[in-house]
Amino acid sequence: xxxxxxxxxxxxxxxxxxxxxxxxxxxxxxxxxxASVRDDGTDDMxxxxxxxxxxxxxxxxxxSGSMDEMAxxxxxxxxxxxxxxxxxxxxxxxxxxKFVFITWVGASVGGxxxxxxxxxxxxxxxxxxxTVVDIQADDKDDISEEVIREKLKKASGANYDLGSxxxxxxxxxxxxxxxxxxxxxxxxxxxSNIGPVVFETRALPKETPIDLGGRPMxxxxxxxxxxxxxxDEVEVAAAKKGEE
Numbered sequence: 001x002x003x004x005x006x007x008x009x010x011x012x013x014x015x016x017x018x019x020x021x022x023x024x025x026x027x028x029x030x031x032x033x034x035a036s037v038r039d040d041g042t043d044d045m046x047x048x049x050x051x052x053x054x055x056x057x058x059x060x061x062x063x064s065g066s067m068d069e070m071a072x073x074x075x076x077x078x079x080x081x082x083x084x085x086x087x088x089x090x091x092x093x094x095x096x097x098k099f100v101f102i103t104w105v106g107a108s109v110g111g112x113x114x115x116x117x118x119x120x121x122x123x124x125x126x127x128x129x130x131t132v133v134d135i136q137a138d139d140k141d142d143i144s145e146e147v148i149r150e151k152l153k154k155a156s157g158a159n160y161d162l163g164s165x166x167x168x169x170x171x172x173x174x175x176x177x178x179x180x181x182x183x184x185x186x187x188x189x190x191x192s193n194i195g196p197v198v199f200e201t202r203a204l205p206k207e208t209p210i211d212l213g214g215r216p217m218x219x220x221x222x223x224x225x226x227x228x229x230x231x232d233e234v235e236v237a238a239a240k241k242g243e244e
Contacts (some may be wrong), residue, residue, distance in 0.1 A: 022055055023057060024056040025124065045070070045084070047062045048070070068145065074106070
């Protein structure tokens with residue numbers, strides 16, 4: 001006796017939800033939104049997921065606006081998850097696209113809902129895919145553009161503030177970056193107990209190596225010849241053959 005198709009599908013979704021940390025992320029709109037945010041050919045910059053019940057997530061919205069626009073979609077009374085796309089900085093030395101995973105737990109969210117976040121969060125992250133920075137916040141000041149870019153800068157080692165192409169006029173700051181690195185090294189050198197390299201400017205005395213008994217370890221050319229044995233391998237081979 002086979003179960004009805006609808007029941008089989010429901011059981012399959014429930015099984016997937018258990019495998020994903022007891023949260024259901026099977027809503028088709030979620031996977032489509034994730035793909036769109038990660039696609040260089042679309043304008044989507046973020047996707048927001050929200051709960052439909054206690055253990056199911058659905059797509060709330062995708063958007064192509066600013067980080068402030070994204071933050072405006074977050075509710076103080078809800079738990080929401082965001083995949084955010086961040087494109088470069090103000091300089092052409094840093095063009096790479098970065099992705100950020102935001103777990104928003106509104107300040108008015110109850111204790112039970114907050115507790116579910118701990119068990120659902122990693123499963124949601126797996127569904128959203130690789131991100132450079134993960135942020136959990138209940139205050140929108142913690143997810144401002146300035147804060148997010150600073151976290152990305154620290155995570156990737158890129159300084160987005162060292163160059164500018166505002167207005168389309170690009171001016172490389174590579175020289176300033178090198179100077180900043182050099183100055184930082186010199187500062188650290190002064191703070192350490194290791195001084196700069198000092199080269200000898202005087203002629204060093206001629207010294208002869210000696211062994212533990214005080215005997216010279218370097219022989220003169222004449223003495224060296226006395227200790228050199230040169231033999232004719234042909235004669236040696238003939239002599240051995242004669243002995244046999």
